[in-house]
Amino acid sequence: MAALPAEAGAGSVAASKITIRGLSIDYVSEDGRARHRALEDLSLEVRENEFLSVVGPSGCGKSTLIAAIAGFLRPRSGSLLLDGKPIGGPGADRGVVFQEYALLPWRTVLDNVTLGLRLRGMPRSERDRIGRQFLEMINLVEAADKYPHQLSGGMKQRVAVARTLANQPEVMLMDEPFAAVDAQSRMTLQEELVRIWSQSRLTVLFVTHSVEEAVFLGDRVAVLTPGPGRLKAMIDIDIPRRQRRWAELGNNLLFATLRQRVLDLVRGAGTPP
């Protein structure tokens, strides 16, 4: 397996935050009719404070993996651990950012950001103060009193990220969050995510079908096989955070090499290292 100690960061081996062993899951469609094996015997570790990208061809069970860790789906077999403890149903310790934004249409932007704090019973003045700090982080303070339908797709997703971070989860699970956003906003959002993540160093599991995005964002990139998904390869991305801007990476040789390597793996031409 590729899970050799990586030389990334300070050189020490970080603890495992999420441990996935022998995970198999059957996917059931929303109407309950379609059913197929989405993940088969997948083993994977997400380290404490790392940004792990998961990439694979469509139908490889990437989103199913997120849904299982979030507690929306029950595994058929295998184990899922967060800090060494088994994962049960959904909970605030695992924040999720969805492709569809999933903002509550009946709440203002500020009240969406403070959703988790409100559910915990935090008084309004305190949670609004915290909410505004997170709106400042995503440069959307002026939108505090708007409703989600008044925002662009890119703005909605920034609000969704702020909502997840404001609730201070143990891990942030991101399910193709920028797939529905236009290309221009997507690049801005990716750069913003690099900046925000560098400040918080939260453990992130980021699922995408874009190889470029996976390499741009991740400390490591996990490549899954076509469905049912298993781990095909794990690639370390040793590009310093401060270099992760599209203007700079355009002619960065290491970025180009890693992108090509992951692309070959996804398309089936490459061999696992």
Added chain:
Amino acid sequence: MRKNSGALGTVPFVALGLAWLLIPMLTKIPPYALPTPGEVIGRLYSGVVDGSLPKDVLASLRRLLLGFCIGNGLAIPLGIAIALNRRVSDLLRPLLTFLASIGGIAWVPLAVVWLGVGSGAVLFVIANQIFFGSIYNTVTGVETIPRVLRRAVLSNGARGTQMLWELIVPGALAQIIVGLRTSMAYGWRALVAAEMIAGTNGIGFRMMEAVKWYQTDTIVLGMIVIGVLWLVLDALLFSRLERATVVRWGLLRETA
């Protein structure tokens, strides 16, 4: 958003009024079959002056409001329970389908036997009608809340009844309002009909009483009052409720 200025909507009413004025002059319809606008206005005036008209209107409206509260007070919680719980749904759906086919008015004979002629029987009939006009809207509203919203609220830490107030009720509200609106329209029609058959006062009762004396001006006045009251109720209650909630949230585009 489309704003309805209201001006265009008054044109058919003006045309209808003109036709009403002209038809008796141009045809040989006997006066007792179609009263003139003047006679109806005269009846309106005398009804207001002697207090009988406001009394009937209030009696009907009070009954409608009570039936509306009882019907929806049962339909909305039960609709939510059916949508959320498979067992409740399996248990009650066949019975509800059976009962829904028996329209409100079909209950009048039994209601009269049980509760006697008067307010009780009329109230039973319209509460029944309103319940069935509302419940399926609530069920649909809850069932069509996107799964991703449910997941988002759960992942933010919601438990038990928090799901109800954070997600279920606001998420289904657009459809619940449709249910409130249609059920009140159903209830309003059932009310007038029930008062005609089993009432002892109210607008419907007054219209049926007028038949005995060939007072067609009272009958036509009753019809106009029914329509005008509904226009006012709809504009005052439901259009406002929609603008304050689902239109503001972008869940419904303003049409009226």
